[in-house]
Amino acid sequence: MKLFVTGGGGFLGLAIVRQLRGQGHEVVTFSRGNYPALDQLGVTHFRGDLSDYAVLRQAITGCEAVFHVAAKSGICGKYEDYYLANVKGTENVLQACRELGIRNLVFTSSPSVVFHGKDSEGHNESILYPEKYDAYYPQTKAIAEKLVMAANDISLKTVSLRPHLIWGPEDPNFLPRLFQKSKAGKLRILGRSPNRVDCIYVDNAAKAHLQAFAQLLLDPSRVEGKTYFISQDAPIPIAELINQLLATGGFPPVTKYLSPGIARFAGRFLETAYRIFGISAEPAITLFLAKQLSTSHWYDISAARKDFGYEVDVSVEQGMERLQAWIQDLQRSEPGDWQLK
Numbered sequence: 613m614k615l616f617v618t619g620g621g622g623f624l625g626l627a628i629v630r631q632l633r634g635q636g637h638e639v640v641t642f643s644r645g646n647y648p649a650l651d652q653l654g655v656t657h658f659r660g661d662l663s664d665y666a667v668l669r670q671a672i673t674g675c676e677a678v679f680h681v682a683a684k685s686g687i688c689g690k691y692e693d694y695y696l697a698n699v700k701g702t703e704n705v706l707q708a709c710r711e712l713g714i715r716n717l718v719f720t721s722s723p724s725v726v727f728h729g730k731d732s733e734g735h736n737e738s739i740l741y742p743e744k745y746d747a748y749y750p751q752t753k754a755i756a757e758k759l760v761m762a763a764n765d766i767s768l769k770t771v772s773l774r775p776h777l778i779w780g781p782e783d784p785n786f787l788p789r790l791f792q793k794s795k796a797g798k799l800r801i802l803g804r805s806p807n808r809v810d811c812i813y814v815d816n817a818a819k820a821h822l823q824a825f826a827q828l829l830l831d832p833s834r835v836e837g838k839t840y841f842i843s844q845d846a847p848i849p850i851a852e853l854i855n856q857l858l859a860t861g862g863f864p865p866v867t868k869y870l871s872p873g874i875a876r877f878a879g880r881f882l883e884t885a886y887r888i889f890g891i892s893a894e895p896a897i898t899l900f901l902a903k904q905l906s907t908s909h910w911y912d913i914s915a916a917r918k919d920f921g922y923e924v925d926v927s928v929e930q931g932m933e934r935l936q937a938w939i940q941d942l943q944r945s946e947p948g949d950w951q952l953k
Contacts, residue, residue: 614638616675616714618662618705619682620655621647623783624720624775627818628679629653635822642671643682662701665708672708677716677828679821680705680760683753685785687901688886688894691748698752699759706763716828718821719760719772721839723810723911724750729903733808733847736912737839747900757839764837771824772839773817776911779857780814780931781938787857794863798896800870801851802906809850810843810910813924813931817842820922827920840916844924847910856928860936872906 615632619625620641626649632639639655642662650657658671662682672678684697702719709717726732727750728742745751757772764770779786793799820842827835855865879902882895916922926934 613676614640614674615677615679616640616642616672617679617681618642618701619680619720620657621645621650622681623780623785624778624814624817625679625681626650626782627780627814628681628821629655631815631818631822632679640671640675642668661697662704663696665704668704669708669711672705672714673712675712675714677718677825678705678709678714679718679720679825681720681821683720683749683756685749686894687747687749687898688883689748691752694748694752698749699755702756702759706759706768709763709768713767715768716825716832717760717763717768717770718825718828719757719770720821721757721760721772721774722750722753723774723776723841723909724904725754725757725774727904727909729907731908733908733910734912737841737915739911745900746903747898750900761837761839769828769832769836771828771835771837773820773824773916774839774841774911775812775817775820776810776841776843776909777853778812778814778817779935781935783814787861790854790857791861791863794858794861794866799854799866800868800875801866802870802875802902803872804869805906806849806908807851807906808847808908808910809853810841810845810847811853811928812843813926813928815926816844816924819925820916820920823920823922824916834919838915838919840919840922841911841913842916842922843911843913844928845913846924846928847908848928850905856932857935860932861939872902875902875906878902 615637620629621643633653641655641657660667684694726739760770760772879897879899
């Protein structure tokens with residue numbers, strides 16, 4: 613098939629593109645930048661912004677299905693920027709599907725859309741959206757997820773996935789930032805509670821998207837209009853996960869602690885100060901991040917297992933081995949402060 617992937621040059625998007633190409637599909641990608649890895653995979657790439665409908669429609673014309681992966685993530689910034697990318701961008705993708713007769717859409721959402729700022733252990737997809745959000749990313753992703761689920765009908769079949777804390781080789785965001793903070797001595801464990809969280813290795817997350825898509829083609833009634841949590845199904849204390857990731861880069865474990873109350877106060881104070889003084893840089897901590905790092909949040913993935921056969925292919929241990937091997941290859945080819953690039 614000829615398939616369209618938004619954000620195909622990103623971390624998860626590239627993994628999805630690789631697996632689609634491995635199955636023999638023709639792939640068209642749409643991102644704001646240029647990515648040599650996409651050229652190497654033999655895909656057709658369009659450069660543009662999701663909020664520009666004319667460019668998006670031109671790129672998507674002729675495709676048979678869509679993987680809508682692109683989004684503006686992060687913990688700071690202007691609401692307008694998040695809204696344009698995550699809400700308006702999703703509206704444009706849905707409009708293009710309608711106008712061009714595209715019948716299937718897989719959407720990448722996030723568990724943060726149902727994060728209430730407190731412990732959430734073993735909940736399934738029946739968990740409600742919070743009344744208030746502490747960051748624009750989950751707020752706008754929740755709006756987009758609702759749009760995608762509401763769009764499902766006889767002419768357009770949709771399904772949404774919520775991968776939690778994606779990690780693995782080629783991560784351009786979370787891992788480099790983690791290494792930078794470790795190098796600067798700025799990492800702290802918030803509180804003494806285990807605070808177990810879900811995570812997911814990038815290839816497992818990509819595989820889930822392909823499985824959900826296959827189910828849409830085979831029997832959409834099982835998944836259409838629904839949203840699913842996907843993860844390693846192995847909740848892990850967040851400090852243990854962070855220390856394992858640090859170890860793959862040769863960094864020492866985090867041993868210093870900080871009170872969750874102090875972290876939340878600092879996050880609220882810094883966000884307010886940055887907003888008042890018009891500071892565009894990202895604060896060292898935000899209220900949303902402090903809540904994420906000081907609570908347990910892991911979810912029941914049995915619905916994904918039952919409805920489209922999701923199973924974990926790569927364990928946490930195997931993933932860490934692959935990540936370390938990738939980092940070691942980088943160290944050999946790019947000696948020096950490669951972690952900071």
